[in-house]
Amino acid sequence: MLSPTEENYIKTIYALEIGAKKRVSTNLIAEQLETKASSVTDMIKRLAEKDLLVYEKYRGVKLSPNGKKMAARIVRKHRLWECFLVDKLHFSWDEVHDIAEQLEHIQSEKLTEKLASFLDYPSVDPHGDPIPDKFGNIIEVKQIPLATLEEKEESVLLGLKDSSDDFLKYLNKKNISLGKKIKVISIEPFDRSMEIELNNQLLSITEAVAKNLLVKER
């Protein structure tokens, strides 16, 4: 049985080591968790003791198979609760993260599975992120940044690279949501900004935005 704090460490390390090839550094974890490097050192020692990660002084950490399983379970709960909040309670996608951050720590296998069933086993959360199954396996649907499409190409918006509050609010304002069809009308060579068609309307977006919108692979 892990404390919510321990779970947050495990989850954070899990997220940090996706993509990053090498072991996760103390400072990175500290930054992510908005705490001090010394606190991180304390905690990772304890987590290593519990066999949730492998730690070598000055060399950073990586999750053990055990730790990975734990992390996936927490992520599963987080994303299932986000689905619940949006689909059943009609929260908007920019309101659910902080609440799910609490709900992900509720301890009950049975609750998680009944919740998944109640939601009809969704495969992605409201931000397009994949939901691990009960064994911790993730079926990643290949998503590419909208910015990689050429003029005249079209695709479907499936996910977001950045799910920050500001970005979600921007998308709300522009009426951009997951599942919508997007067609690239033109790309401005000067700044790589894009003219796109969405909701049968023309919309101009910066390259930064286009890089954060993930669409279905051709």
Added chain:
Amino acid sequence: MLSPTEENYIKTIYALEIGAKKRVSTNLIAEQLETKASSVTDMIKRLAEKDLLVYEKYRGVKLSPNGKKMAARIVRKHRLWECFLVDKLHFSWDEVHDIAEQLEHIQSEKLTEKLASFLDYPSVDPHGDPIPDKFGNIIEVKQIPLATLEEKEESVLLGLKDSSDDFLKYLNKKNISLGKKIKVISIEPFDRSMEIELNNQLLSITEAVAKNLLVKER
């Protein structure tokens, strides 16, 4: 912002001072929370500091108006979540208490209200206990023990005096659940055990059981 532990203390004191006329004693709280009297002394000092209760050395505590409001909010969340677990996720009424014990500490006004709306503003939880409204007011429906009824009287089962696991499991076994019509067929003068009609069947229950079943007042 209170910690889950502080919230559990407040909620426990709230429950203990219902009925009990005098201030709640240190030992009673300790017993209820399965902790030591010295720990209780520590905590009630802190809660008094935060103006959630009034504490006089050796004289016990009583909740302040502030503390009462907090307590009612926690109870509201606990019982709403129990409704959710039973009505939406199809848990049985004997499985929900421990999970609600965790969920009651989730901090989000908006979540609580959206949950209440999603459940169509239930007035009682799966054990027949009243759900405070968002201002902390409770509409107590008068309930009397089945044991007070006379032969040939009938009523409806509305609540339980004791919601312990063992009692709930007993009720499951006998197929007794809230909302059912109960008719007293006969009362045995020797031990006050009762013959009752329920689900169109005859059933014999001890006086202890009859005292724990609460029915609608005549």
Added chain:
DNA sequence: GATTATTTTTAGGTCTGTCTAAAAAAATAT
């Protein structure tokens, strides 16, 4: 009313999770 028994509080520890400041190791620059 003095003597017990019970309840409650205090004193002093432990464990978790955090912090700051200082020391040590590793990475980078010269």
Added chain:
DNA sequence: ATATTTTTTTAGACAGACCTAAAAATAATC
């Protein structure tokens, strides 16, 4: 290869939530 900068760890402290054992206050009994 040395010196400097950056990262990481250690040392020591503190607050919250708990514990046991002892002391103090209150309640019960004779």
